[in-house]
Amino acid sequence: MKLRLFLLVAxxxxxxxxxxxxxxxxxxxxxxxxxxxxxxxxxxxDPLGTTSDPEExxxxxxxxxxxxxxxxxxxxxxxxxxxxxxxxxQWESGKRLTLAANENYRGGRAxxxxxxxxxxxxxxxxxxxxxxxxxxxAEIPPEGxxxxxxxxxxxxxxxxxxxxxxxxxxxxxxxxxxxxxEALSRSIDRAAIxxxxxQKEGEPAGGLLPQWSNGxxxxxxxxxxxxxxxxxxxxIPGSPRIxxxxxSRDSLEQAIxxxxxxxxxxxxxxxxxxxxxxxxxxxxxPSDVRLIRLRMKxxxxxxxxAGFITALAPAAGLDPTPLPAAASPEQIFxxxxxxxxxxxxxxxxxxxxxxxxxARLRDWKAPAAGEGWPLADVWLEQESQ
Amino acid sequence: MSPFRRTVSPxxxxxxxxxxxxxxxxxxxxxxxLPHAWNEAVYxxxxxxAGVLGPGRAFSLEVNDVxxxxxxxxxDLRHAFEEDMLLRGMRPVAAPADAPIQISISRSLxxxxxxxxxxxxxxxxxxxxxxxxxxxxxxxPGPEPGLQRKVVWQxxxxxxDFDQVPGDSTRVFWYLLESDHLLVYEFDGGQRVLEDARxxxxxxxxxxxxxxxxAVDATHVSAxxxxxxxxxxxNPALETECRENTGQQWPMGPVSWTFxxxxxxxxxxxxxxxxxxxxxxxxxxxxxxxxxxSGQGPSLRVVVGVDGRAQLFQSGPDPVATFDGWGSxxxxxxxxxxxxxxxxxxxxxxxxxxxxxxxYELRDAKAIxxxxxxxxxxxxxxxxxxxxxxxxxxxxRNIESGLYEASTVSISCGN
Numbered sequence: 100m101k102l103r104l105f106l107l108v109a110x111x112x113x114x115x116x117x118x119x120x121x122x123x124x125x126x127x128x129x130x131x132x133x134x135x136x137x138x139x140x141x142x143x144x145d146p147l148g149t150t151s152d153p154e155e156x157x158x159x160x161x162x163x164x165x166x167x168x169x170x171x172x173x174x175x176x177x178x179x180x181x182x183x184x185x186x187x188x189q190w191e192s193g194k195r196l197t198l199a200a201n202e203n204y205r206g207g208r209a210x211x212x213x214x215x216x217x218x219x220x221x222x223x224x225x226x227x228x229x230x231x232x233x234x235x236x237a238e239i240p241p242e243g244x245x246x247x248x249x250x251x252x253x254x255x256x257x258x259x260x261x262x263x264x265x266x267x268x269x270x271x272x273x274x275x276x277x278x279x280x281e282a283l284s285r286s287i288d289r290a291a292i293x294x295x296x297x298q299k300e301g302e303p304a305g306g307l308l309p310q311w312s313n314g315x316x317x318x319x320x321x322x323x324x325x326x327x328x329x330x331x332x333x334x335i336p337g338s339p340r341i342x343x344x345x346x347s348r349d350s351l352e353q354a355i356x357x358x359x360x361x362x363x364x365x366x367x368x369x370x371x372x373x374x375x376x377x378x379x380x381x382x383x384x385p386s387d388v389r390l391i392r393l394r395m396k397x398x399x400x401x402x403x404x405a406g407f408i409t410a411l412a413p414a415a416g417l418d419p420t421p422l423p424a425a426a427s428p429e430q431i432f433x434x435x436x437x438x439x440x441x442x443x444x445x446x447x448x449x450x451x452x453x454x455x456x457x458a459r460l461r462d463w464k465a466p467a468a469g470e471g472w473p474l475a476d477v478w479l480e481q482e483s484q
Numbered sequence: 485m486s487p488f489r490r491t492v493s494p495x496x497x498x499x500x501x502x503x504x505x506x507x508x509x510x511x512x513x514x515x516x517x518l519p520h521a522w523n524e525a526v527y528x529x530x531x532x533x534a535g536v537l538g539p540g541r542a543f544s545l546e547v548n549d550v551x552x553x554x555x556x557x558x559x560d561l562r563h564a565f566e567e568d569m570l571l572r573g574m575r576p577v578a579a580p581a582d583a584p585i586q587i588s589i590s591r592s593l594x595x596x597x598x599x600x601x602x603x604x605x606x607x608x609x610x611x612x613x614x615x616x617x618x619x620x621x622x623x624x625p626g627p628e629p630g631l632q633r634k635v636v637w638q639x640x641x642x643x644x645d646f647d648q649v650p651g652d653s654t655r656v657f658w659y660l661l662e663s664d665h666l667l668v669y670e671f672d673g674g675q676r677v678l679e680d681a682r683x684x685x686x687x688x689x690x691x692x693x694x695x696x697x698x699a700v701d702a703t704h705v706s707a708x709x710x711x712x713x714x715x716x717x718x719n720p721a722l723e724t725e726c727r728e729n730t731g732q733q734w735p736m737g738p739v740s741w742t743f744x745x746x747x748x749x750x751x752x753x754x755x756x757x758x759x760x761x762x763x764x765x766x767x768x769x770x771x772x773x774x775x776x777x778s779g780q781g782p783s784l785r786v787v788v789g790v791d792g793r794a795q796l797f798q799s800g801p802d803p804v805a806t807f808d809g810w811g812s813x814x815x816x817x818x819x820x821x822x823x824x825x826x827x828x829x830x831x832x833x834x835x836x837x838x839x840x841x842x843x844y845e846l847r848d849a850k851a852i853x854x855x856x857x858x859x860x861x862x863x864x865x866x867x868x869x870x871x872x873x874x875x876x877x878x879x880x881r882n883i884e885s886g887l888y889e890a891s892t893v894s895i896s897c898g899n
């Protein structure tokens with residue numbers, strides 16, 4: 100991936116920026132405050148409180164993982180806030196949060212003393228602060244990784260772990276037509292989405308598990324087949340029209356939806372896109388097919404696939420039967436193939452999580468699927484005196 | 485549950501190899517060059533494939549590698565699969581066949597995987613077999629002069645320190661210190677005859693637990709783990725007496741260092757045998773000239789502080805020199821080469837990176853790098869002087885395999 104090149108550029112920038120500064124040793128150093136910036140605005144840290152904003156929910160989950168030592172079987176945090184690696188030192192709802200290291204954490208005290216999290220920072224502001232060194236840590240959108248690297252930001256990408264897919268809505272006539280679903284799937288130029296929209300930071304998705312997880316993704320084709328799509332579409336009587344919905348707040352979803360519409364038109368498919376406003380969850384699905392983003396709950400193929408099935412089965416009409424706890428590789432692949440070949444869920448691309456980091460943040464390892472921000476494991480290089 | 489049922493996967497190599505019989509591949513093994521785990525996977529794949537095809541079928545075969553560099557030849561894998569299928573009554577033929585089979589070497593979270601796509605007239609079936617991970621044989625450095633590393637132990641569980649203590653002419657004792665256990669292995673004539681393990685109560689858990697084994701004799705050792713001290717006797721049952729390390733003193737040759745509980749460093753206080761105290765900045769490691777080092781006074785000391793700086797002190801509170809490019813672990817070593825004060829130092833970087841160990845000679849408040857540095861396949865987690873003072877014990881983590889490696893680093897005087 101081209102990100103490697105930009106990581107190199109970023110590394111060189113870091114090396115130049117740190118010229119003349121004392122190199123610190125390998126062993127972790129205690130102390131310092133990590134300055135983190137997030138786009139989400141968190142209104143409550145109550146683990147039982149819910150939010151319709153997926154960005155807020157995701158950020159809240161990340162912070163919960165730092166505050167709580169344990170989760171219950173359903174994934175909810177349990178125990179006392181502060182039983183985790185950090186406790187809340189200061190909280191200004193919707194603005195900023197300061198976490199302090201829990202001196203008695205059973206996993207060992209975090210190396211840093213504190214984490215200051217500033218909320219509601221736009222992508223542009225986050226990148227700028229990373230560039231000028233006033234932030235140590237921020238998530239950045241995958242499509243922004245290239246620009247961040249070019250700007251000299253130290254960039255770290257996880258394995259591809261978030262699936263962007265089309266989910267056909269149950270009960271919509273066009274969604275019940277297998278030819279229509281397959282035609283749309285075949286029409287999509289996934290490589291172009293990766294190359295142009297994601298700036299090569301991602302992978303075309305043909306299956307429901309990335310290659311690194313189950314090793315079987317290569318068995319699912321990802322090449323577009325406009326001719327095949329056209330032929331399938333021609334077999335559908337009447338002049339059906341597909342409405343593709345996407346989250347109105349998500350610019351990446353919008354760009355991908357528009358690209359899919361373009362591909363569909365090339366295959367003779369009549370498809371229009373529709374921005375679905377926030378809060379529409381729970382109300383009847385207005386779109387025939389919806390662009391969705393699904394993050395793997397675990398790196399383990401069985402658990403990741405089970406998570407997808409649980410999340411999607413009701414809306415997409417998938418078989419909700421749980422996978423056996425000790426499912427064999429063939430069982431996992433078979434279930435994945437059944438879902439993909441039904442075209443009720445159409446994989447489009449895989450996205451990594453991308454992080455911008457300051458040069459002084461050490462021992463950083465991008466979290467694996469299902470893991471949270473590893474802020475208890477990082478340490479800060481001491482500034483020169 | 486026996487502690488030995490955990491994921492301890494000892495591989496005895498290097499210095500320990502003389503206890504083991506060298507086993508060369510037999511003629512029969514040479515005829516099939518696939519590693520054992522791959523042979524097993526091919527066998528399982530053939531079994532599954534034959535089950536799908538049914539008896540007496542002809543098949544054509546295509547083999548490819550979609551992983552990033554499988555460590556086997558495709559022709560060898562193909563040959564092994566075809567031989568196995570022949571034994572099961574299947575006939576390999578050129579395409580077209582009853583059943584075209586495509587075998588792909590893929591890679592997943594669990595490692596390499598063999599995937600067979602079995603095409604039949606009415607369907608396509610897939611058989612998947614993971615290739616069991618084998619203990620990787622670490623690279624053994626050649627006989628080039630300079631630093632030499634011998635990997636003597638590998639395991640999946642985190643390792644803090646190890647020590648090999650000879651008993652008599654045939655017996656040797658291995659002590660391994662993990663974050664929550666102390667393990668002992670007794671070998672007699674190269675055969676493991678006894679083993680035992682005892683838990684260690686953790687006080688002041690830290691994310692970077694420091695541990696060190698000090699051997700008194702073959703059957704008595706002391707283990708220092710963070711703020712805990714355990715005195716261990718092997719007679720041959722393993723008895724441990726663990727307690728809070730009063731005064732947090734870690735005896736280091738003629739001096740002792742004061743550990744800071746709950747952290748990963750020492751306070752900076754060094755206590756001499758005369759009970760005199762010297763105060764340095766808080767440090768991760770420290771080194772001073774070994775007895776008999778010519779031209780170097782006993783008051784010299786290098787400390788690698790928690791600020792990352794390696795500073796040389798000489799009879800005063802202020803450093804007389806600062807050395808750049810040194811990592812957090814240093815140890816004095818008596819190589820027998822030259823007559824100066826020599827120090828091994830790890831490199832900079834963090835624990836996500838491979839490390840290097842470099843030998844320095846300290847003269848006139850200058851550190852002169854001697855010879856080539858030694859590359860390690862991952863970060864150095866601990867560097868302690870060996871009991872003989874002529875080598876160092878190293879604990880590192882292999883980034884590729886994820887295994888913790890115990891090794892000894894010594895110096896040859898070739899050049």
